[in-house]
Amino acid sequence: MGAYRGLTITEIEQLKQQNCMADDWSAISVTKDFIPDHICHTRFSGQIKLGAFKKEFMLDGGLKKHSGLRHVTLHNCEIGDDVLIENVPNYIANYRIGNDSFIQNVNILVVDGKSKFGNGTEVSVLNETGGREVPIYDKLSAHLAYIIALYRHRPLLIEKLKKMIDTYAENHASETGTIGDHVTIINTGTIKNVRIGSYCTIDGTSRLENGSINSNEHDPVVIGHNVMAEDFIISSGAHVSDGVVMMRCFIGQACHLSHLFSAHDSLFFCNCQGENGEACAIFAGPYTVSMHKSSLLIAGMFSFLNAGSGSNQSNHMYKLGPIHQGIVERGSKTTSDSYVLWPAKIGAFSLVMGRHVRHPDTSKLPFSYLIEKGSESYLVPGVNLKSVGTIRDALKWPKRDNRKDPEHLDMVNFNLLSPYTIQKMLTAIDVLRHLQESSGETSEVYSYQSACIKNTSLVKGINLYSKAINKFLGNSIIKRLENIRFKSDEEIRERLRPDNNIGTGDWLDLSGLIAPKSEIDRLINQIESEEIKTLEPIQQTFISLHKRYYDLEWAWAYEVMQSWYHRSIDQITAQDITEIVNIWKDAVVSLDEMLYADAKKEFSMTAKTGFGIDGNTQQKNVDFEQVRGAFENNPFVKTVNEHIKAKTELGNELIDRIAHLIN
Known part of the structure; x- marks a missing residue:
């Protein structure tokens, strides 16, 4: 907007004639192109800076409105060029408002004291009584939140991470709020201590308090009718509308919450969808979906979840309060009216059907069905590997990535078969064979982790897991050897040898990011030793691990294939x-x-x-x-x-x- 100047006597007189008033006209600064023609019924208080009002807004139906100020009280505000503000019954205080923004019929827009705009708010995920609080901030990733929530066995790590986020929050605290360029705020109630990014639309919202809306030109945010939000961060591309009520929540990139959905103390990472139901103290990793009125997700960790109607869990089993939690690993589904009594742990890509009250732990048997039969929980290992629904989900997730912001906060690996799931299948085969050996191959039913496994299901499970392992390892070998003409067996062996051994050992799913445990341990050690002191290098580590996935995957596959195929690479032909x-x-x-x-x-x-x-x-x-x-x-x-x-x-x-x- 360039340099500012004071109002001329002529401009002051014109403003007075247009029913404007000021506590101190000399406290108002304007740009050189400023003219007062489009300011009327406006009261100025404190320090004011005004841009030029030249633009007309074209509204729905063809109505034109000229930028300017009408029927509003401004206190300590900086207004950009070509802004329209009108019909504010109360006032706007302590805001910098960007160019080309449109604000109409807003009750009050105020920053009261020094605010962190939602940064540093502690969200009590998984355990409503506390103990796993995740402090949120503008650029929180699912992977960092995963570490903060679940690595409480490393208290020094948690202390360092919380300190970093506290520092970030303090650095972004201010007594002045910002509203970006091309923002639309209409027919809205109270907005208090909220920072609003460019190209955001807020239409018919009831109340927003203490939060950041990180909209931008690449991926605008929409906040719709009757939304009430307190202590929040909303990331780029999110859409929150139609009566959503939320408190102490982080809403990730391209999330969609609507139709009276309610949530408190919950984290939603990229591409989550929530409609009609309720979320309490949940960690919703990427692509967690709950669409039905009677569904309650509570005190659980999920990712790539599809919750059926009436899905429910309980975290209040004893008299000590809601202290129990559940883990549902990536890619699982719950059918209509399913129920799980926490604590429980459900393996990756599993289907939960019926009621389960005996605290199952199926994490070592991925791609399974957990089914209620009578009063028992029956487990069908590996059967989801031949389910058309599982494969369809794996194909649709990448296509439904609605993030348009070039800066992705969450690193999402969509692979159905990966070191993370294949290592579980290798373990699963050992578990199932041990059951056979300990209970006898002729047993009709085996007992495992509070669930029953039929003999036929066990045998089929070993077969399905073996096929999936052969598929994954074969894929890896073919990819490694593609497009090369080999002159000898030794050239094949040389090509198969990995470039380094990073990637061997256990792998983790950090809520979307699939990475070697050794590399996550290295990152944690760097944080604890203060080799890493700020948040940015942590995010860069996640980005690097995601980009290097296939190289790291091969190092793991190379090690595993030798024992699986009983062949040494040094002698392979x-x-x-x-x-x-x-x-x-x-x-x-x-x-x-x-x-x-x-x-x-x-x-x-x-x-x-x-x-x-x-x-x-x-x-x-x-x-x-x-x-x-x-x-x-x-x-x-x-x-x-x-x-x-x-x-x-x-x-x-x-x-x-x-x-x-x-x-």
């Missing part, structure tokens, strides 16, 4: 590679055929119930096909068939490329 690729092809085709069969169930006669309502079987079939399409033309079915063909060709290509090395 083209013949061995051919055998491994053939095992891989069998696993891929077999799993895809299972998916194909599972998808076909959706086109069975049972699925056609309710179609062709007034006709015969032929009409039922025609009605079904008109609505759902033919099975062969279903996009997912086509994808499965194409996948079988493509993977078979990929394996054959490698076999042909190294065939000349086989005697």
Whole structure:
């Protein structure tokens, strides 16, 4: 806006004639292009800076309104160029308002004292009574929040991290709030101690107190009708509307909360969706979805979750209060009216159906069904590996990443098969075989972690896990050897050797980021030793680990494949590679055929119930096909068939490329 000047006597007189008043006209500064024509019924108090008012706003329906000030009281405010503010019954105090912003029919907009605008607010996730508080700030990632919430066995680490966030909050504290450029605030009640980023729209909101709305030009934020929020951070691209009530919450990038959803003491990271239901003290990692009125998520950690209608948990089992928590690992689903009594831990990519009150821990058996039968919980290991729903989810998540902000706070790995899940499958096979050995292979039912496993389910589980492991390791080997013409077995061995050994050992899922435990431990040690003293290097470490994922993954796969295939890489030959690729092809085709069969169930006669309502079987079939399409033309079915063909060709290509090395 350039340099400021004082008002001229002529301008003061004109403002008075336009029913304006000021406690001290000399306390008002204006830009050189300022003219007072579009300011009327305005009271000025304290230090005021005004830009030029030249622009017209075109409103819905074709109405034009010129920028300016009308029917408003301003106290200690700086107003940018081409701003329209009108019809503020109370006042606006202690705000810097950017260019081209539109503020109309707002009850009060004020910063009262020094505010941190939500930064540093402690959110009591998982345990409502405290102990796992996560202090939120503008750039909080799911991965850092994961460490703060769950690594309480490292008190020095927590102390250092909280100190860093406190420093950030203090550095961003101010007695003056900011409203960015191109912001629209209309028909809104109270806004108090809230910092509002550029291109934000606030329309019909009831009350916002002590928070930051980190909207920007790349990914604007929308806050809609009847929203009430207190002690919050809302990240870029978020949409919060239609009666949402929240207190002490972090809303991540591109989250969507609406339709009377309520939440307190909860963290929602990127691409979460919440409608109709309720969240209490939850850690909602990326893609946590709850859409139904009767659903309650409480005291749990989730990610890539799809909560069915009526999903519920309990954290109040004894008389000491709501102290129990649950962990639901990535990719799980809860069916309608499912219930889990915390404490419990549900393995990755599992399906929970029915009521479970005996505190199951299925974390070592991923891709399972946990089903209520009578009063017992039955576990079906690995069966989700052949579920069409699981694969469909894995395909849709990347397509539903709605983040447009070039700066991503959460590093999201969408891989269904990764060192994180494959190491669990290796453990699962050991667990299931140990059950066989300890209880006998002829036992009809095995008992495991407060759940029952049928003999047939156990045998099928080992088979499914083995296929998935063969698929993952085969994928890794083929990728490592692609596009290279080898002249000898030694060249193959040299190519298979990893560039370094970083990535061996256990892997973790830090709420979206899949990374080696050794690297997370290294980061933690750097924080505790104060080699890292600020938040930015921590985020850069997460970004680096995410970018290096496939290199690190190969180091892990290289180590595991030797024990899995009982072959030393130092002695491996083209013949061995051919055998491994053939095992891989069998696993891929077999799993895809299972998916194909599972998808076909959706086109069975049972699925056609309710179609062709007034006709015969032929009409039922025609009605079904008109609505759902033919099975062969279903996009997912086509994808499965194409996948079988493509993977078979990929394996054959490698076999042909190294065939000349086989005697």
